[in-house]
Amino acid sequence: MNQSKQTPSAAPETWGCKTDDLLTIYGVFRHGLGKAADLIRGAKPADRERVEFVSNHLKELLQALHNHHQLEDILWWDRLKQRAPESTPVVERMISAHEQVALLIEEVQGKLAQWVKSPQDKEELLSRLAHLNEVLFTHLKDEETYIMPLAAKVLTQKEWDEAHSIGMNEIPKNRMLVQLGYLLQCSPTPQLRQEVLDSLPGFVKLLYRLNGKKKFEKEWEKLYGEKPR
Ligand SMILES: [Fe+2]
Structure with a gap:
């Protein structure tokens, strides 16, 4: 840093x-x-x-x-x-x-x-x-x-x-969207999860929907043997 x-x-x-x-x-x-x-x-x-x-x-x-x-x-x-x-x-x-x-x-x-x-x-x-x-x-x-x-x-x-x-x-660029997935998944309340989503620029939300979400879900399932919520 x-x-x-x-x-x-x-x-x-x-x-x-x-x-x-x-x-x-x-x-x-x-x-x-x-x-x-x-x-x-x-x-x-x-x-x-x-x-x-x-x-x-x-x-x-x-x-x-x-x-x-x-x-x-x-x-x-x-x-x-x-x-x-x-x-x-x-x-x-x-x-x-x-x-x-x-x-x-x-x-x-x-x-x-x-x-x-x-x-x-x-x-x-x-x-x-x-x-x-x-x-x-x-x-x-x-x-x-x-x-x-x-x-x-x-x-x-x-x-x-x-x-x-x-x-x-x-955060390395190729991990940013996947790490966003962890942040959303581990938000302690639905309201905090929504606050994360609301804080994102539109293009990041779009990229996450198009690409990051699937990557994150696959990784989470591989780690824990169950689908994220
Ligand atoms: Fe601390």
């Missing part, structure tokens, strides 16, 4: 934003990582193609999580501390959770690479993954409880939306 640290500058009268779209992104992490152990256990060591397929899916998910956290680090923490100094201890807690998650992501990535080479050895991978999920899911809840309402008060909508536009640019 080639993004310099942002300096807080928006005037207080422009503060205030809608933050619930974050729950949709968290829906993807919660679902994907929550199901990861089942996928790993279910992949027969002799089925190299399946092991690689599951590993690639999880690598993509971990990369997305890493990118998402980097954006939070760059775009949120300084602004929140500056505009709501009383939130500093909470923000520091988020920063240290991110550091812990970053280390665990690296560990799981390393274990995934080992698993692909030696698919019968999956216990260490499963153990590191369980640790990652424990720390991550606690952290996501923490952000929902403390950071979302705080950001809703002191960040501008433009600042909040910046994370999406930068995040979108980090």
Whole structure:
């Protein structure tokens, strides 16, 4: 990511934003990582193609999580501390959770690479993954409880939306529509799903209908053995 640290500058009268779209992104992490152990256990060591397929899916998910956290680090923490100094201890807690998650992501990535080479050895991978999920899911809840309402008060909508536009640019072009499928599928409520659809430019919606949706559905079915909703 080639993004310099942002300096807080928006005037207080422009503060205030809608933050619930974050729950949709968290829906993807919660679902994907929550199901990861089942996928790993279910992949027969002799089925190299399946092991690689599951590993690639999880690598993509971990990369997305890493990118998402980097954006939070760059775009949120300084602004929140500056505009709501009383939130500093909470923000520091988020920063240290991110550091812990970053280390665990690296560990799981390393274990995934080992698993692909030696698919019968999956216990260490499963153990590191369980640790990652424990720390991550606690952290996501923490952000929902403390950071979302705080950001809703002191960040501008433009600042909040910046994370999406930068995040979108980090997704490889050939995966963008498929990842959109995961976002729609893992939206925690129909209303949030609709908000994702409403936020898309018309041509993206069209491309998704024409091409992305089928690709996503095929991939989801291959992963989980059932059709998406
Ligand atoms: Fe976070």
